[in-house]
Amino acid sequence: xxxxxxxFHSELNQLEVLLLDMSELxxxxxxxxxxxxLQGDAELAHQVVLQDLEIDRLYVEVERRWHEVMARQxxxxxxxxxxxxxxxxxHSLERMGDQASNIAKIVEATSTLPANxxxxxxxxxxxxxxxxMVETAMEALVKRDLNLALRLPELDDPADWLNRNMWKEVAxxxxxxxxxxxxxxxxxxxxxxERVGDRAVDIGEQVAFLLxxxxxxxxxxxxxxxxxx
Amino acid sequence: xxxxxxxxxxxxKRVDLDVPMETSTxxxxxxxxxxxxDLNAFYGKFRAVRDVNLSFRDKQITALIGPxxxxxxxxxxxxxxxNDLVPGARAEGEVRFHGQNIxxxxxxxxxxxxxxxxxxxxxxxxxxxxxxxxxWGARINGIKKDLDDxxxxxxxxxxxxxxxxxxxxxxxxxxxxxxxxxxxxxRAIAVKPEIILMDEPTSALDPVATLxxxxxxxxxxxxxxxxxxxHNMQQAxxxxxxxxxLNMDPDRAGYVVEAGTTGALFTNPAKQETEDYITGxxx
Numbered sequence: 001x002x003x004x005x006x007x008f009h010s011e012l013n014q015l016e017v018l019l020l021d022m023s024e025l026x027x028x029x030x031x032x033x034x035x036x037x038l039q040g041d042a043e044l045a046h047q048v049v050l051q052d053l054e055i056d057r058l059y060v061e062v063e064r065r066w067h068e069v070m071a072r073q074x075x076x077x078x079x080x081x082x083x084x085x086x087x088x089x090x091h092s093l094e095r096m097g098d099q100a101s102n103i104a105k106i107v108e109a110t111s112t113l114p115a116n117x118x119x120x121x122x123x124x125x126x127x128x129x130x131x132x133m134v135e136t137a138m139e140a141l142v143k144r145d146l147n148l149a150l151r152l153p154e155l156d157d158p159a160d161w162l163n164r165n166m167w168k169e170v171a172x173x174x175x176x177x178x179x180x181x182x183x184x185x186x187x188x189x190x191x192x193x194e195r196v197g198d199r200a201v202d203i204g205e206q207v208a209f210l211l212x213x214x215x216x217x218x219x220x221x222x223x224x225x226x227x228x229x
Numbered sequence: 230x231x232x233x234x235x236x237x238x239x240x241x242k243r244v245d246l247d248v249p250m251e252t253s254t255x256x257x258x259x260x261x262x263x264x265x266x267d268l269n270a271f272y273g274k275f276r277a278v279r280d281v282n283l284s285f286r287d288k289q290i291t292a293l294i295g296p297x298x299x300x301x302x303x304x305x306x307x308x309x310x311x312n313d314l315v316p317g318a319r320a321e322g323e324v325r326f327h328g329q330n331i332x333x334x335x336x337x338x339x340x341x342x343x344x345x346x347x348x349x350x351x352x353x354x355x356x357x358x359x360x361x362x363x364x365w366g367a368r369i370n371g372i373k374k375d376l377d378d379x380x381x382x383x384x385x386x387x388x389x390x391x392x393x394x395x396x397x398x399x400x401x402x403x404x405x406x407x408x409x410x411x412x413x414x415x416r417a418i419a420v421k422p423e424i425i426l427m428d429e430p431t432s433a434l435d436p437v438a439t440l441x442x443x444x445x446x447x448x449x450x451x452x453x454x455x456x457x458x459x460h461n462m463q464q465a466x467x468x469x470x471x472x473x474x475l476n477m478d479p480d481r482a483g484y485v486v487e488a489g490t491t492g493a494l495f496t497n498p499a500k501q502e503t504e505d506y507i508t509g510x511x512x
Contacts, residue, residue: 005509074463076495077504213497 008073011065015086016141018062022093023138025055027131029100030196034127036107037189038120048104055097062090081213085206089141092199096134099192106185113182119169122162123186126193129159133200140207146224149211152204153218156197163194262287262424262454263308263345267322270300270307272315277303279482281322283473285424290446290455292469292491294462296506299475300483301458305426308456309345310338326424343370346422350429352409354401354416359384359393362401362412366420379419386452387415388445407438411445418453425449427457431464443468462507466495474503 003009029051036045066087069075075083133155140148170183201218209215212224261284270278278300285291293301303312310331312318323330331341343366354362363380372379380397384390389411393404401412410430417425427446431439446455446468459465465472472495473488487500498504 003510008509076462076466076507077498079508080496 005073008069008075008079011069011073012075012079012082012086015062015065015069016082018058018065019086019089019093020138020142022055022058022062022090022097023134025051025058026093026096026100027134029055029097030103030127030131030134030193033100033103033107034123034189034193036104038124040107040111040115042108042111045104045107049101049108052097052101055094059090059094062086066090078210078213081210085141085203085210088206089137089203092202096196096199099196102192103189106189110182110185113185114176114179115182116169116173116179116186118172119166119183119186122166122169123189123193126159126162126190129155129162130193130197130200133159133197134203137200137203137207140204141210144207144211146208146211149204149207150218150222152201156201159194159197163190166190260287261285262326263456264325265304265308265322266325268304268307268324269321270303270312271317271319271321272303273317276480276482278307279478279484281485283485283488285454285456286471287454288450288452289470290450290457290468291471291473292465293456293458293473293475294460294465294507295475295483295486296477297460298481298483299477301475302428304475304483305428305456305458306347308424308426309342309347310336311342311347311426313338343420344422345424345426346417346420347426347428348410348413348417348430351433352406352413354404354409354412357401358398359401359404359412360397363415363419366416370420383415383419384412386418386449387411388441388448389415405438407434407441410434410438410442414442414445414449418449422453424454424456427455429458429460432460439464462495466491474498474500474506476502476506 029048032044032051033048035041036048066083070083073079133152136148136155137152139145140152166187170180170187173179173183205216205218208218208224214224216222216224263285265281265283265285268278268281269276281304293304295301306312306315307320308324308331310320312320320332323332325331326341326345329336355365357365360380363383364376367376367379381390381394384393384397389408392408393399393412396403401409404412410433414425414430431442434442443464446457449455450470457465457469459468469491471488472491474486474494475483476486477483486506487494487498487503489499493499494503495507498507504510
C-alpha cells in the first residue's frame with residue numbers, strides 16, 4: 001500500500017509515544033505514592049509530587065502537538081478517532097498523575113498519625129488492581145486489541161468494591177481519634193485509586209472507539225455492533 | 230443513501246431510504262430527487278463507470294469524491310445527458326428522474342438539461358453583459374416577461390446581486406473568477422432547474438472565493454438538489470450532506486465503494502477501501 005501522508009502518520013505515531021511515556025510515568029507515580037504510604041516514606045512521597053510536574057509537562061506537549069496536527073492535517077476516519085483518543089487518554093493519564101500526587105500529599109500530611117494495618121493492606125490490594133489496569137489499557141492501544149479494552153470494566157469491579165467498602169474499615173477505627181483522622185484520609189486515598197481504575201476504563205473506551213467507530217461508555221457485556229470481537 | 234458495492238461481492242442493490250439519516254434541515258427523511266439504477270457509462274468500448282446504483286436526495290448536497298479517473302465527472306455528466314455531446318459516449322442502465330428514465334427516447338435532452346443544470350470547473354461566462362448572461366437561458370426557453378425580475382432574483386440567489394447591481398450592463402468578463410463562477414450559477418438558476426450538477430466548481434478559485442461558493446451551495450440547497458464533484462476531500466466534508474466515494478478497477482472502470490452521510494463517512498467509513506483513501510493510505 002502506498003502511503004501518501006507519511007509525515008502526518010509519523011506525527012500521529014509520535015503522539016502515541018508521548019502517551020506511552022505518560023502512562024509509564026503515571027504507573028510509576030501511583031506505585032511510588034502507595035509505596036510511600038505503606039513504608040511511611042516522606043522522601044519518596046515528596047519525589048512523587050515532583051514527578052507530577054513531568055507528567056504535566058508531557059501533557060502540555062501532547063496538547064501543543066495535537067492542536068498543530070489538527071490545524072495542519074485535518075485528520076479523518078480512524079486518524080480522527082486516534083486524535084480523539086490522544087487528547088482524552090492524555091487527559092486521563094495526566095489526572096492519574098494528579099491522583100498519585102494527591103496520595104503523596106496525604107502521606108506527608110498524615111505522617112505523624114497512627115496507621116491501621118488492615119486499611120493499608122486494603123490500599124495495597126487496590127494498587128495491585130489499578131496499576132495493571134493502566135498497563136492493560138495502554139497495551140490495548142498499542143496492539144489495537146479490542147478484546148483487551150473490553151476486559152477493563154471487569155478488571156475494575158474489584159477496585160470499585162474495595163472502595164465502596166472502605167468506610168467499614170474506617171468506622172472500625174472510631175475508638176481511636178487519631179487513627180480515625182488517619183483513616184478518613186485513607187478514604188481519599190482509596191477514592192483516588194478507584195478514580196485511576198475509572199480512568200483506565202475511559203482509555204479502554206477510547207480504544208474501542210478507535211477500533212470500532214462506536215462511541216460508548218462500557219456497559220457490562222457490551223459488544224460492538226460491528227461484531228469485531 | 231447506503232453503500233453500494235462491487236457486483237462480484239453481490240452487494241449490488243439500490244440505495245434507498247431504509248436508513249434513517251439526519252438532514253441539515255431537521256425535516257426528517259428526504260425524498261429522492263434522482264436515482265441511478267445499474268448505470269454504466271462508456272466511451273466507445275471503454276467502460277468509465279460500472280454498475281452504479283445510487284439515490285440522490287431531494288434538496289440535499291451530495292458530493293462525489295474519488296481519485297482522478299474514477300469516473301466522477303463522467304457519472305455527473307451522465308445525470309443530465311451532457312455526455313450525449315461527447316462522440317462515442319453512451320450509457321446503459323437507467324437514471325430515473327420523476328419516475329422516468331432520462332435515456333428514454335421520449336425525453337428531450339435539452340429540456341432535461343434545463344431541469345438538471347450544470348456548473349463547470351472553470352467559470353465560463355458568455356462574452357456578453359452580466360444581464361445577458363443570466364437572461365440568456367430564460368430567453369432561449371421562451372421566457373420573455375419579467376426578465377429584469379428574473380435576472381435580479383437569480384443574481385440574488387447566487388449571492389452576486391449586491392456586487393453587480395450597478396453594472397449589470399458590463400461584460401461578464403469584467404468580474405473576478407469567483408464572481409464569474411457565481412454568475413454561472415445565476416445563469417444556471419435562471420432557467421429554474423430542480424437539480425444543479427457542479428463539476429469541481431471551485432478548482433479554479435482562490436480560497437476566499439472557494440469558501441464563498443461553498444456558503445452559496447448551502448444557501449442554494451433550500452431550493453435545489455445539488456450534486457458536486459470535488460477533488461478536495463475537505464470541501465466534501467465541509468459542504469455536503471452526503472458523500473459518495475468512487476474508486477476504479479484495474480481496468481479503470483469507476484465504481485461506487487461507499488455512500489452515506491458525510492459525517493459518518495469521514496469519521497467512521499464502512500469500507501476499508503474508503504478508509505484507506507480518505508486517510509491517504511491509498512494505492
